[in-house]
Amino acid sequence: MQGEHEVVVCRLEHRPGRDDRMTTHVGLTARALGADRLVLPDNAAQAEETVVDITARFGGPFDVECTEGTVGFVRNFEGTVVHLTMYGERVQDVEDDVRAAHADGPVLVVVGSEKVPFDVYEHADFNVGVTNQPHSEVAGLAVFLDRLFDGRELDREWADPEAVVLPQDTGKRVVDP
Template identity: 70%
Template sequence: MQNDPEVAVLRFGHRPGRDDRMTTHVGLTARALGADRVILPDNAGQSLETIRDITTRFGGPFEAELDDSQPATIRDWDGRVVHLTMYGERVQDVEGEVRAAHRDAAEPLLVVVGGEKVPFEVYDEADWNVGVTNQPHSEVAGLAVFLDRLFEGRELDREWRDAEQVVVPEATGKTVVAPEDVED
C-alpha cells in the first residue's frame, strides 16, 4: 500500500475451469484491500486479464503477473512470508508481530494463498502460517481479514489513480461515473 513496504499476494496453485472465479477474486481482493501486486500461476491467464481490466477501469497502482515457479518465488522472496492456512496460528495472536516486521523493519511481505493442496514445503518456508478462525472457509475471506488486520483499516481510505470509472457511494442505487464527474 502507498508509503508502506511492498505487499504481494501469491496465489499458490490454480485448477483451470474449477478455480477461475476464486483465483480472480483473490486478485481483486488483494487489489481492493491494499496489496501492491498479485502473482498468479502461469495457467491463470484469464484471471490475470480480468484483474488487469479492473485495475485499468477502477485505478491503481496495482500489478498482476503470472509465475511459472511458485515454490521458487517463495524460497527466493527477499522479505518475510505469510502463508494463510486454517491450520496456522490465530491471526489475532500474530498480527502485531507481522505488522511490525512489515512496517517497522521495512521488509516486503509475501502473502501466500493456496488454491489446491499446498505442499508441506510452503509451511516450512513461511515465516508465519496464519489461520483466520482455524475453520474451513473461503481463502478470499481469509485474505480480506488478514489484509485488513495488517493495514489496520487504512486500506479502506486508499487513493486510486488513473481510474476510468469511480463508484459513487450511496445508500441505494448503483452509480458509476467518470472521475471528472465526481462531486466533492
C-alpha cells in the first residue's frame, strides 16, 4: 500500500483451464486486500488480463506481471519471503515477526500449488499456515494479508477508478466518480 514497503504476491504455478478462476481470485484478492503487485507464471495470461481489467475499472495502483520462472523470482526477491502452506508455522505465532519484517522492508507472499519445490520451503524466511487444515489458497492469502496489514488495507484508497461502489445496508449502488 501507499506509504508502506512493497508487498508482492506470487502465485507459483498455474494450470491453464483448471486453475483459471483460482489464479484470478488469488490476483483479485491480492489487489483488494492491500498488496501492491502480483507475479504470475507466464501461462496465466488470462488471469493477468482479468486483474488488469478490474484495476482499470476499480482503481489502482496495482501491478501485474507474468514471469517465465516464478521459483527464480522467489529466489531473487530482495526482502522477506513468506510461503503460505498448511504445513507451516501457525500464523498467530509468527505474524508479529512478519509484521516487524514488513516495517523494515518489502515482503513477498508466495501462494503455492499442488507441488511446491522443496527449494521454496528452504528459501522462505517464513513458512506460514493459516490453520494447518486443508482449505483454500485464496482464503489463506486473504486472512494473511488482513493480519499483515492489521486491517489497514480495508481503508486503502484507490486512484483513478471508473466505478466506485458505495456501501449500502440493502441493495447496490455504483457511481462514476
